[in-house]
Amino acid sequence: xxxxxxxxxxxxxxxxxxxxxxxxxxxxxxxxxxxxxxxxxxxxxxxxxxxxxxxxxxxxxxxxxxxxxxxxxxxxxxxxxxxxxxxxxxxxxxxxxxxxxxxxxxxxxxxxxxxxxxxxxxxxxxxxxxxxxxxxxxxxxxxxxxxxxxx
Numbered sequence: 001x002x003x004x005x006x007x008x009x010x011x012x013x014x015x016x017x018x019x020x021x022x023x024x025x026x027x028x029x030x031x032x033x034x035x036x037x038x039x040x041x042x043x044x045x046x047x048x049x050x051x052x053x054x055x056x057x058x059x060x061x062x063x064x065x066x067x068x069x070x071x072x073x074x075x076x077x078x079x080x081x082x083x084x085x086x087x088x089x090x091x092x093x094x095x096x097x098x099x100x101x102x103x104x105x106x107x108x109x110x111x112x113x114x115x116x117x118x119x120x121x122x123x124x125x126x127x128x129x130x131x132x133x134x135x136x137x138x139x140x141x142x143x144x145x146x147x148x149x150x151x
Contacts, residue, residue: 005045006080012041013091020098021115024108033099039092046084053077090122097129104136 016038019029032038050057060072072078094115101111114132118125 002049002076002080005049006076006083009042009045009080009084009087012045013039013087016091017094017115017119020094021112024098024102024111030102033095036092036095038095039088042084042088042091046081046088049077049081049084053081057081086122090118090125093122093126094118097126097133100133100138101129101136104133104138106133106136 023029060068073082114125114129
C-alpha cells in the first residue's frame with residue numbers, strides 16, 4: 001500500500017502543475033488553481049501515511065535529532081510520507097507563485113522554468129521566484145466597484 005500511495009502522490013499533483021505550466025492563460029486554469037483545495041488530494045495521502053504511525057512520527061518531529069529523523073525517513077512509510085509532505089508544500093508554493101505572477105503580469109514563459117524548478121527543487125524555485133517577482137509591480141485586482149489602488 002505504501003508504494004501505491006507514494007506513486008499516487010505526484011500523480012494527483014501533476015495535473016495542476018501541467019495547467020500552470022502548459023495552459024497558464026486559460027480561464028479554466030485560473031478557476032482551478034485559484035482554489036487552495038488543489039492540495040487536498042496530497043494532504044489526504046499524507047494523512048493516510050502519517051496518522052497510523054503517529055506514535056513513531058510525533059517523537060521524531062517534536063524533539064528532532066539527526067539520527068531520529070534519519071531513522072524515520074529511512075523506512076518506506078517515512079520516505080513516502082516525506083514525499084507527500086514535499087509534493088504538497090511544493091504545490092502550494094507553486095500555486096502561490098503562479099497566482100502572484102498573474103497579478104504582476106510575469107510572462108508565462110518566464111514562469112514555466114520557475115515552476116519546473118519548484119517541482120524539482122522546491123525551495124530553489126520559490127527563491128528564484130521571490131527574486132524574480134521584484135521586477136514586476138503588482139497590478140490592482142479589478143472588482144465590481146472598479147479598480148482599486150493598493151497601498
